[in-house]
Amino acid sequence: MKITLAQSLGMCFGVRDAIDLALMEPEPESVTILGQLVHNPRILRRLEEAGLRIAESPEVPVDTGRVIITAHGVSKTIRGRLEERGYQVQDATCPLVNRAHRALASLVAAGYFPVVIGQADHVEVRGLVGDLAECVVLERPDDVARLRAHTDVGRNGHARLGVVAQTTQPLDLVRERVEQIRAALPEAEIRFVDTVCRPTKERQQAARELARQVQVMVVIGGRNSNNTRQLARTCAREGATVYHVEGAADLQQEWFAGVEHVGITAGTSTPDEVIQEVCAEIERLG
Ligand code: SF4
Structure with missing residues (x-):
């Protein structure tokens, strides 16, 4: 059985930098990470073993003097609240999440009604929209219909909508959603950033190319990792049979019976050693 790794897969620089920052803390017992630093159970265990505490979310009060904002970022409101409470704040927000915050803020400042394509309950999206008086988050195609009710399109006959996306959404899905908005609100001015x-983008593209060549794709990453789930969805759209696993222990022999070519990809919070373990186990099972 042939096994091929996607050209681009696994941990991104944003996640690596956030983990390094947390593990470099000189007194880890006096530090709380505000939410899941990354959506990967193995890394979360490693952080806890190092002595760091992990709070459920950035909104929950904690009893250490220092706190770390995760790679997913928070709103200015939450950051201000942390500073008011007297915490020393370490910021591990990925620069590309900060770029999305700046893009949305510029659109709002220019008079556009804010629209975010992403998962409403995801911590990154909560951070993106947390300072806004009003905003629409589009999760599913049906949500586009809600836009008319929430904006002044229809009332004034014209509206300006500023659209951004959660950083880990597949670009093809985002572009599809933007086209749906244009079709649903032809009189509105839509500015998409x-x-x-x-x-x-690189992991999505590599997964798409590989999924076209193989029968089975194994996608490695946390079950609650948005970008891993999106990789699985992309591979399935290309016609491959897809298995989403968190680690080697999830693999089942029958998945590979009669299979000639297996592809492997992994989300942006999946450590290299987990990818290696999964590869070795697939080789053994195959
Ligand atoms: S997935 Fe993208 S936005 Fe998120 S941490 Fe990695 S590089 Fe940054």
């Missing part, structure tokens, strides 16, 4: 991050 592409805020999907480069590592996501």
Whole structure:
């Protein structure tokens, strides 16, 4: 059985830098990470073993003097609240998440009604929209219909919508959604800023190309990792049979019976050693 790794896969620089920052803390017991630093159970365990505490979310009060904002970022409101409470704040927000914040803020400042394509309950999206008086988050195609009710399109006959995306959304899905908005609100002026991050684009493209050549794609990453789930979705759209696993222990022999070519990809928070373990186990099972 042939096994091929996607040309681009696994941990991105934003996640690597956030982990390094946390693990470099000189007194880890006095530091709380505000939410899942990355969506990967193995890394979260490693951080806890190093002595760092992990809070459920940035909104929850904690009892250490120092806190770390995760790679997904927070709103200015939450950051201000942390400073008011007297915490020393270390910021591990990925620069590409900050870029999405700046893009949305510029659109709002220019008078556009803010629209975010992404998952409403994802911590990055909560951070993006947290300072806005009003905003629409588009998760599913049906959500586009809600836009008319929430904006002044229809009332004034014209509206300006400023659209950005969660950094880990597949660009093809985002572009589709923008076209749906244009079709649903032809009288509106739509300004779209592409805020999907480069590592996501590279992993999506590589996964798409590989999924066309293989029968089975194994996608490695946390079950709650948005970008890993999106990789699985992209591979399935290309016609491959897809298995989403968190690690080697999830693999099942029958998945590979009669299979000649298996492809492997991994989300941006999946450590290299997990990818290697999964590869070795697939080789053994195959
Ligand atoms: S997935 Fe993209 S935005 Fe998120 S941490 Fe990695 S590089 Fe940054």
